Amino acid sequence: MSIERVLVAEPRGFCAGVDMAIKALTWMTRIFDGPVYCYHEIVHNEWVVKAFEGVGVVFVNHIDEVPEGAPVMLSAHGSAPEVVAGAAARAAVVIDAVCPLVTKVHHEVKRMARDGFEIIYVGHEGHDEAVGTVAEAPSAIRLVEPETGLGEYAPADPAKVALLAQTTLGVHEWMAVMDDAQVRFPDLAMSRKSDLCYATTNRQEAVKQLAEECDLVLVVGSHNSSNTQALVRVARDHGVTAHRIDSADDIDASWLEDVSVVGLTAGASAPDHLVQEVIDRLAPTSGFELWSAIEEQEYFPLPPQLRSFVTTLQNLVEAGVTARHPGKDGWLQRDREWTATEALDVVSA
Numbered sequence: 001m002s003i004e005r006v007l008v009a010e011p012r013g014f015c016a017g018v019d020m021a022i023k024a025l026t027w028m029t030r031i032f033d034g035p036v037y038c039y040h041e042i043v044h045n046e047w048v049v050k051a052f053e054g055v056g057v058v059f060v061n062h063i064d065e066v067p068e069g070a071p072v073m074l075s076a077h078g079s080a081p082e083v084v085a086g087a088a089a090r091a092a093v094v095i096d097a098v099c100p101l102v103t104k105v106h107h108e109v110k111r112m113a114r115d116g117f118e119i120i121y122v123g124h125e126g127h128d129e130a131v132g133t134v135a136e137a138p139s140a141i142r143l144v145e146p147e148t149g150l151g152e153y154a155p156a157d158p159a160k161v162a163l164l165a166q167t168t169l170g171v172h173e174w175m176a177v178m179d180d181a182q183v184r185f186p187d188l189a190m191s192r193k194s195d196l197c198y199a200t201t202n203r204q205e206a207v208k209q210l211a212e213e214c215d216l217v218l219v220v221g222s223h224n225s226s227n228t229q230a231l232v233r234v235a236r237d238h239g240v241t242a243h244r245i246d247s248a249d250d251i252d253a254s255w256l257e258d259v260s261v262v263g264l265t266a267g268a269s270a271p272d273h274l275v276q277e278v279i280d281r282l283a284p285t286s287g288f289e290l291w292s293a294i295e296e297q298e299y300f301p302l303p304p305q306l307r308s309f310v311t312t313l314q315n316l317v318e319a320g321v322t323a324r325h326p327g328k329d330g331w332l333q334r335d336r337e338w339t340a341t342e343a344l345d346v347v348s349a
């Protein structure tokens with residue numbers, strides 16, 4: 001086997017929501033006496049979860065596994081209202097690292113349920129984001145898998161139907177359900193823009209372009225990462241063989257037979273050093289090139305509850321117990337420049 005070139009998609013890997021959540025959990029491990037608890041995997045990536053476990057973070061699937069008085073973080077995927085309430089009732093400190101784009105969908109669910117709509121929610125049954133979103137108004141929501149579509153769905157009032165979605169679906173799968181729903185329910189209510197987030201759509205656009213240039217596409221990301229799986233499906237739908245891998249070790253030599261150009265991308269929760277390791281393993285004879293489809297500038301600040309802890313810590317460190325000089329920049333003001341990759345370097349040092 002000899003790979004000639006590797007085309008590396010841009011954008012790929014960490015999105016603004018994942019970046020924020022990883023940095024937030026890194027701060028938690030620095031500020032609080034361990035163990036810090038985290039409800040659900042902070043992001044759906046095996047390497048990231050193991051790195052945090054290595055510094056004593058305990059991931060739980062039920063909020064009542066958090067001991068009374070412990071600090072707890074809620075994951076980027078968004079949590080059900082009863083989980084948020086349960087965390088507040090037992091934990092000393094609760095930091096909610098939900099991505100603001102997931103929060104937006106939670107608000108839409110509540111508003112549409114309040115306005116009497118029956119909501120079709122397109123998402124994956126059992127995925128953390130879908131579980132948290134459906135729990136906002138379970139009696140008003142019907143979960144529909146993107147692969148199976150609306151089927152025989154018949155609402156009580158076809159004039160009062162709304163359509164919402166998990167943020168990380170395949171764009172083409174979501175559009176198929178939307179097109180069907182719009183034909184069947186002409187008064188269909190939707191959010192002004194699709195609920196699919198910028199990171200999902202941008203990464204899929206990049207892999208779509210890559211698919212036309214490559215013999216094989218590799219997508220770095222974990223099995224339970226919805227947007228990673230969507231990237232694999234998008235590449236396949238555009239006519240190229242594609243595989244998901246957690247790391248370079250998952251590459252099967254047989255995949256590379258008769259392959260000259262490999263396209264490489266990563267789901268929104270996959271660290272970039274794993275992408276670099278794949279390039280090293282493939283050892284392309286003509287090197288690698290960046291395939292730049294779209295530029296991303298998004299940045300999400302740390303959760304508000306955490307910002308006040310960081311400010312307090314900053315004041316104490318910089319000025320003893322007196323207040324920081326007004327207007328002087330500190331960690332919080334420099335957060336935009338601090339990346340999740342650097343945060344993970346701290347965690348895994």
Ligand code: SF4
Nearest residue numbers: 015017018099167197
């Ligand atoms: S994939 Fe989208 S919705 Fe999910 S954390 Fe990233 S930006 Fe937020």
